[in-house]
Amino acid sequence: MQSAETGTTLIIEDISDEWRKRGMDWLKRQLAVLVANRGARRDGFMEDPGFNILLEAPDFEDEVKDLREEFINAGWGTLNAFVNSKGQAVCELDAKGLGKRKIVSSKRFSNLNDVKLHLGIFISGVEKIRDRGIASSRNLSEILPRWGGVQIRFRGFRVYPYGNDDWLNIEKDKARRLASPKEELLAFAESLRGVEASRSLLNMPAMNSYIGNVELGKDAKGFEMKANREGFIDSDAMTELKDFVRFALDWTTILRDYSIREESILKAEIAKEAFEDVLDEPIQTHRVVDRALEYIDNEIRTVARSLEPNKRREVEQSISKATEVIRRQNESNKSELSHLRLIASTSTLLLIFSHEVKSLLGLLEQSKNSLTEIAETLVGEDKDKALEIGSNFNDLNKRLTELLQLTSLISADKSKVQPGRVSLKSKLLKVEKAFELITGKYGIAIDSENVPNNAITRKYHEAEIYSILLNILSNSIKAVIATSGKRKIGVTSSFHEGKLILAIKDTGIGLNESRFSEVFTPFISDPDGELYVNLESRMNPEDNLIVGTGSGIGLGIVKEIVVAHGGSINFEKPEGEWSTEIKIVLENEEAN
Structure with missing residues (x-):
């Protein structure tokens, strides 16, 4: 007994030119009702196994299509x-x-x-x-x-x-x-x-x-x-x-x-661009609402001039009250967003800080235990001196533990946390210091000589600048550890048309140009799937606590901060020895 596949083959030939693409789509939509059925039971009938339909149309498509898929x-x-x-x-x-x-x-x-x-x-x-x-x-x-x-x-x-x-x-x-x-x-x-x-x-x-x-x-x-x-x-x-x-x-x-x-x-960005066309001038994102209100106010006043005085005053007062409500609400929203960005910014800094303190506490505890062991082998004044040093280590350990518990990087009163002038160079040096254990252990050279002392930002919270630098430098550090070549990171800054431009480059594993925008999306930490595979064989697991384990939200936070202040952040195609380059345009103020 031979077995054979069941099914029906329907062949349509010599179709008219008018049928073409439109007719083919109509046929697919009708057949879709059949392929959606993958099995059904009905009282009084045998079980319906459903349909699979393969469509072969050489004049329309190059391959056989599974219509269900x-x-x-x-x-x-x-x-x-x-x-x-x-x-x-x-x-x-x-x-x-x-x-x-x-x-x-x-x-x-x-x-x-x-x-x-x-x-x-x-x-x-x-x-x-x-x-x-x-x-x-x-x-x-x-x-x-x-x-x-x-x-x-x-x-x-x-x-x-x-x-x-x-x-x-x-x-x-x-x-x-x-x-x-x-x-x-x-x-x-x-x-x-x-x-x-x-x-x-x-x-x-x-x-x-x-x-x-x-x-x-x-x-x-x-x-x-x-x-x-x-x-x-x-x-x-x-x-x-x-x-x-x-x-x-x-x-x-x-x-x-x-x-x-x-x-x-x-849609908001499209509306902004349309409004810019009306004004025939660019508008910074954080100024859109204010600029729109100004425009409405001017237009209403122009129209109101044709009204009689009493009616004109009534219209102007009504519009003034309405625009004031919008303006106040907008300011309140911006204040809340600023505070949320501050919270997001300090989280990375707090992680680094707490890990550094915990590392010191661990070293102090080890040193104290070692001294206690050594003291047991000594006698007289030497033993007393060793025990005294161990006791001092105990006190220092206690003080650092209390500091860790009491330190808070987020103000409870947001009104007291105000943005202002922040020196990029000094913050960069502190961030480099925070990563010193890692850069020293893995032979990573960070060159920031080309960041001048007069590189000053404005409108930023100090924690926001720390967050930008910590997130990007931690990414660069992981990238250079993941490669077997030269481990080098370069940081430069320059002024251009009233903006402070910060460029961070590295000789790491690199990033495919097609991924330049994608990596700013939350939870996309390794789009090419190569970084953490290479890191696993080259980096000690405990060191991940310092540079981060790759949650994929760091660059998203950085972009939120930069764009909210009217700046921009983009990956650029690197030149020379560099594998990756990220360029950040910040509002700035040159120091005298």
Whole structure:
């Protein structure tokens, strides 16, 4: 008995020229309704296995297309996730407005093995569709209610009722308005610009907004079917499977919330550029609201001149009150943002400071113990002297511990923390000193001779300048340690058109030019995937505490600080011996 594949082949020939691209897209949209079906049960009928459709159209496309895959990739985003050999969730999202994003969980799913998630995410609105040739508002309105949901496939077969029900508690959580992610995802949401972390899951798509499944392969263990074949018996593996899928979905929801905020920022920038065209002059970002209010005020006064005196005064007073409210609110918002940037800025400095003090405390404790051992071998005055020195070490240790506990780098009263003139050179030398243990140990030369003493910034908090220097120099230090060549960092500054330009270069591992913008995005610490692989073999793990372990938020914080003060920060194509160059344009004030 011979076996053969089942299926139907439909051949369309001699189509008219008028049919072409438009007709092909229409056909795809009709067939998408079929490929969305991956299996269904109906009373009185045999189980429907669903459809797979391959489309071969040499006159239109160069390759055979799997229409289901094409449809899944047509929505707002495509999510893939799996559990790696360490039990961590590895999630990858390719979404409209975000591009490709990736996260590896710190949480371990020790009971999961051979598990993969593959989903298309569909958000209402034509503007959220990436490929309108196969997905449209019309066919989605038919597909999602019928076939939407996260299904489970076990060794190639669909397991019911998953996908038809709310097995992930998505609808339940939406109804209860549970909007805050947990643990590491909460920290992730807090790191994203514009995202209100405690409300970042409010935009969670409905359960039927997902098309796809989680696949349990032949090596998956801990999943036992119920006697009636309707789902799995409760187990540790099933609990972790739910947590794994929700981790991936919650992560994408947070990123979607972030993309909504970023889209708003982009629209604001477009509006700013349009307003600049009206004024025929550039406007600094922090001056947009003030400048717009000035423009409105002038325009209203011009129009009001045509009114009778009483009416003119009434209009002018009303507009004056309205613009004053906007102006006051804007000033309040800027003050709050300044304080938040200050908090973000000091966190890195506090990490370095606390680690340095703890390192000193460790050295003091070792020295004291060594002296105590030596004292036991001595007699008379020599022994007394050694014990006295050990006692002094004890007192110093106690004083440093108290200092560490009492020191606070963030003022409780934000009104007393004011920006002002900050010397770049003096702060740079202190930062170099903070990294001295690392630069000395790994033979790294930092050349800052070309930063003059008259390099003075204004409008910046001292902690903000420290944060800029600490974050960028720590990146450069890691980059040069990761390479086997010359380990050198160069810092220069210059004045140009009323701006202070700071350039930091290094001979490290380098950065691909295509990544110059991407690295400023939160949680993208090593886009090329080479830095930390090389660091692991060349750097002592404990030294990561000094230069940072690569959270991917440092450059984002630096950019926030610089742009908020009207400056700019960009990677430049390096020349000569340098592998990487980052250029920062700051407001400045030359010292006399």
